[in-house]
Amino acid sequence: MSAAHQSLIYIFRGGDELPRQVLLGEKLRGFGRGNVMGPGGHREDGETDREAAIRELGEETGVIAAAADVEQVATLTFRFPADPTSDAIVSVFTAATWTGTVRASDELAPQWYDVDAIPLDRMWDDDRYWLPRILAGERLTAEFSYDDAGTRVVSHRITPTHPTDPAPPISP
């Protein structure tokens, strides 16, 4: 079975005099329930990964992001040898510009975190390897294999890269 396509999106606030913060949240249902992660989810039929990221951001947090403000920064492959049905290819996006008011949903309890104080001990084990690098502005492609319990990374490979998915043209 081929890996499912999912998207993750990180939005920011602050900077300058205020601490730069990223919006994360405790996932309240589904795969990874109880973990802190970015808004996101599965791609629906006919959607691009970017469109899925924007839709999930709206559904889970109420935030609106324009496609032209959403940048792909990573592509991650996750392998779960004990349960390959959980294998996933996750496109990771960031958006510094967005509108709307952050609110909770039944899927995510959003919370702002300083980018240098994200709660890695409450996140997927892989996040420690790549998320701080993304938050520091790197672009990368990475693969992670999990243990049989699906909780610990047993091997990984990270390649700094420029993703091939270009931002859509800005309409006039």
Ligand SMILES: Nc1[nH]c(=O)nc2c1ncn2[C@H]1C[C@H](O)[C@@H](COP(=O)(O)OP(=O)(O)OP(=O)(O)O)O1
């Ligand atoms: N290893 C990992 N590290 C990480 O940080 N986020 C991960 C991850 N593996 C999956 N995710 C994220 C990607 C995606 O946002 C989410 C998957 O959640 P779900 O399976 O609940 O998807 P959906 O929100 O589409 O669910 P439904 O709408 O209930 O089908 O988990």
